[in-house]
Amino acid sequence: MSDDPPLSGDDLVRVLGTLANPHRMRVIAALSRERAYVSRLARDLGISRALLQVHLRKLTAAGLVSAHLELSEDGKAMKYYEVEPFVLRLTPGTIAAAARTLTPPETVDPHRAER
Amino acid sequence: MSDDPPLSGDDLVRVLGTLANPHRMRVIAALSRERAYVSRLARDLGISRALLQVHLRKLTAAGLVSAHLELSEDGKAMKYYEVEPFVLRLTPGTIAAAARTLTPPETVDPHRAER
DNA sequence: CTCACCCGCTAGCTTTCCTTTGCATGTGCA
DNA sequence: TGCACATGCAAAGGAAAGCTAGCGGGTGAG
Numbered sequence: 001m002s003d004d005p006p007l008s009g010d011d012l013v014r015v016l017g018t019l020a021n022p023h024r025m026r027v028i029a030a031l032s033r034e035r036a037y038v039s040r041l042a043r044d045l046g047i048s049r050a051l052l053q054v055h056l057r058k059l060t061a062a063g064l065v066s067a068h069l070e071l072s073e074d075g076k077a078m079k080y081y082e083v084e085p086f087v088l089r090l091t092p093g094t095i096a097a098a099a100r101t102l103t104p105p106e107t108v109d110p111h112r113a114e115r
Numbered sequence: 116m117s118d119d120p121p122l123s124g125d126d127l128v129r130v131l132g133t134l135a136n137p138h139r140m141r142v143i144a145a146l147s148r149e150r151a152y153v154s155r156l157a158r159d160l161g162i163s164r165a166l167l168q169v170h171l172r173k174l175t176a177a178g179l180v181s182a183h184l185e186l187s188e189d190g191k192a193m194k195y196y197e198v199e200p201f202v203l204r205l206t207p208g209t210i211a212a213a214a215r216t217l218t219p220p221e222t223v224d225p226h227r228a229e230r
Numbered sequence: 231c232t233c234a235c236c237c238g239c240t241a242g243c244t245t246t247c248c249t250t251t252g253c254a255t256g257t258g259c260a
Numbered sequence: 261t262g263c264a265c266a267t268g269c270a271a272a273g274g275a276a277a278g279c280t281a282g283c284g285g286g287t288g289a290g
Contacts, residue, residue, distance in 0.1 A: 020132035
């Protein structure tokens, strides 16, 4: 998730697609200030827990945040999330480089066998 | 579209959402190597003109590419596209900063009038 | 036991995105 | 006049994303 090595094209698509969402941006903003557990975060952001979970799942899948269970003093299981320190540089050049590593589009060529 | 001033949160969402697509990445890759007109670009990328046009529209809307008409020697109107030299730095910090400038979510408060 | 918190999942609806197909317009050349 | 190549837009269907509502389970404190 750092700058080097550059992400593959497919990964970049996934990461950018994940970042391109208001809720998820706010989640990152909140977590970058302080790690938090699901319910707390939901209250802070003013969204439902269910909705937050969906977004956290995507953020985790993209490797932008990470989570680990923890037991609070009174024995409750809390899932703490924190931001993953990523650094991405986007320019026509870096995009172009990533684009070259994209998995080729499904060529539906009727003459060529399926592989 | 440069690094400073940073884009507003909404703009960032738009830009990232635009970049998060294989076709559009390839378009940027192709155009960063050499500007081109629609039909040519479509042939190069192996996609339909209609499809390419949709993507070009989004790229243009996000300010990532620009276009201008030109008349070829034989008098045909060609629309040349070229990449806009953007530079974006993405880190938890820059995302957080952008997140703070997002237009607040539609509060559907039954007590408050519609505006 | 009941309440207050914590965690997680899914079915279902709505909206947005992606892509194809088809039609229209204009120019130059044979 | 007909073909080749340029541009553009819109309808329509399918796929993916976003969100809500509802249900389930667990622990500790009163």
